[in-house]
Amino acid sequence: MRTALLPNGALVHASEYDPTLHGYEIYCLDKSCRAPLIFVPKGDTASSHFKTTGKSEDSKHSATCGFYQPLDIVDSIEKVAEYQKDILQAHSIKKTVISLNMRRLDPEYEPKKTDREQQQQEEADPDKVKTKEKNENPNSISSLKSVVQLMVQYEPDLLSTIYFNIGGGRKLPLSNIVLSQERAHQLLWEDQSMRDVGYFVYGRIAEVMRREKVMYIKLERVNDVPFTIVIFEKYFKYFKLSEAELKGKDVLIYGVLRKNDYQDRKTTEIVIKSDKYIEFLKRKRSN
Ligand SMILES: [Zn+2]
Structure with a gap:
């Protein structure tokens, strides 16, 4: 870990830490x-950091x-939600900006001519999460897999320094974009989420319902929050996953949040356009 708490309640980063101070x-x-x-x-191989000694019951x-x-x-999403506010408020801790560009997931996305060169470059040089040294962040993220890698490869104090640059000059803390279902639901129904911004939400798939014009994929309820993935008919052709492949699986979903107040149920919907908007997750625990 690279961040520690001082007795006065302030946070200090390992690169700034000075015991005389x-x-x-x-x-x-x-x-x-x-x-x-x-x-x-x-040292030669590791950055300055803090650790427990592990020698007594106390220092563990x-x-x-x-x-x-x-x-x-x-767990990583939950811990970053817990730490991020304090870490972002600590002026001495350096913040990290990562560009988030998920447009290539969109089956209807056609790169503009001016973007094409950039896109070719991006394709030749995909997300750099793997090749970067430990403790160094990727510069940009353009797939769900990279978000998963980011969240599991880096410690939660480092993740808490991250802002996502979502374009148009807007930068949002990672914990405002990568959310639990409960938090996404709360943001949406308190009118604090943004309509044109995609969110990452995790969940376990409970049920798949195919209707003529729309497909609903219900998530298992967490603290009684009703949450459903929605795919409209127009996009059925881009969605190949079967019910058997989906049911009971832990997934990370990327999509736009939408209220559904049908029969006053206050369901939160996340709208997707293809199966690329779903990434299967390996969980450590089954709860
Ligand atoms: Zn601890």
Whole structure:
């Protein structure tokens, strides 16, 4: 981990940490943990960082801490939602901007002539998540797979420094774009979500219903939030996944959020155009 909590409640980044200035009392930033940490200066292979000594019961991360073990994507999303506000508010911690460009998922997307060269370049040089050294972020993301990789390869304090550049000069914290169903539902029904912005939401598929004009893929309810993936008839031809392939699976979905107040059920819908808007996930736990 590269961020630690000081006794005065401020956060310090390992690259800025100076014991004569900040003191030796440093703690894990996770509210459920607060284990005492030590500082490890930059070495030949690793950046400066903080760690627990593990030598006493005291200096170990608690089992619920975001640094206890590598996180799967769902736990990672939850921890980033928990840490991000504090980390973004800490002026001394450097922020990271990653361009988010998901337009190539769109089966109707036709690159403009001026974009074509850029696109060819992007295709020759796909997301750089894999090739980059550890602790270094990708510059841009253009697939669901890359979002999953990002969320599971990097520690939650680093993820919490990320803003996504969604185009048009707009930059949003990662935790405002990659969401739990509950959070997406809350943003939508409190009119705080944006209509023209795609969101990433995870869930487990409960039921697939094909109607003549529309297909509904219901997610298992989390805290009683009704959540459904919607595909309109026009896009059926781009959706090849069968019910057997979908049912019971954990997925990350990318799409635009939409209210459905039919029979006052307040269902949150996420509208997609092809099966490329769904990425299957491997979860560590089954709950
Ligand atoms: Zn901890």
